[in-house]
Amino acid sequence: MIDENRVKHVEELAELSLTEEERKGMAEDLGSIIDYVNKLKELDTGDVEPLRHILGVENVFREDERGETLSHEEVFKNAPEEERNFFKVPRVIDND
Numbered sequence: 001m002i003d004e005n006r007v008k009h010v011e012e013l014a015e016l017s018l019t020e021e022e023r024k025g026m027a028e029d030l031g032s033i034i035d036y037v038n039k040l041k042e043l044d045t046g047d048v049e050p051l052r053h054i055l056g057v058e059n060v061f062r063e064d065e066r067g068e069t070l071s072h073e074e075v076f077k078n079a080p081e082e083e084r085n086f087f088k089v090p091r092v093i094d095n096d
Helices: 004-013 020-041 072-076
Strands: none
Touching (some): 004 020
8 A cells, every 4th residue: 555655755746736535545546556566567478579569550651752832822821920931820938
């Protein structure tokens, strides 16, 4: 079982603010997860090959072929704003 101090530590690391009820539930959930992982550790996986992809999917490549291109006017006709041949969008990163 996970103790309350461990849950509070995880809460601080994750920058969460949990109620006492949520902490108790979190302790139970984390305890269940650790129990399950410990149960999995009991399995002998020495002869099991690592799984690369569950569906056996492989990349499908094609040759690059030059196709039709859009004119400058067509590219920017629905753009809200344009500046020096680029789409102008609102700033989302503050440099301060």
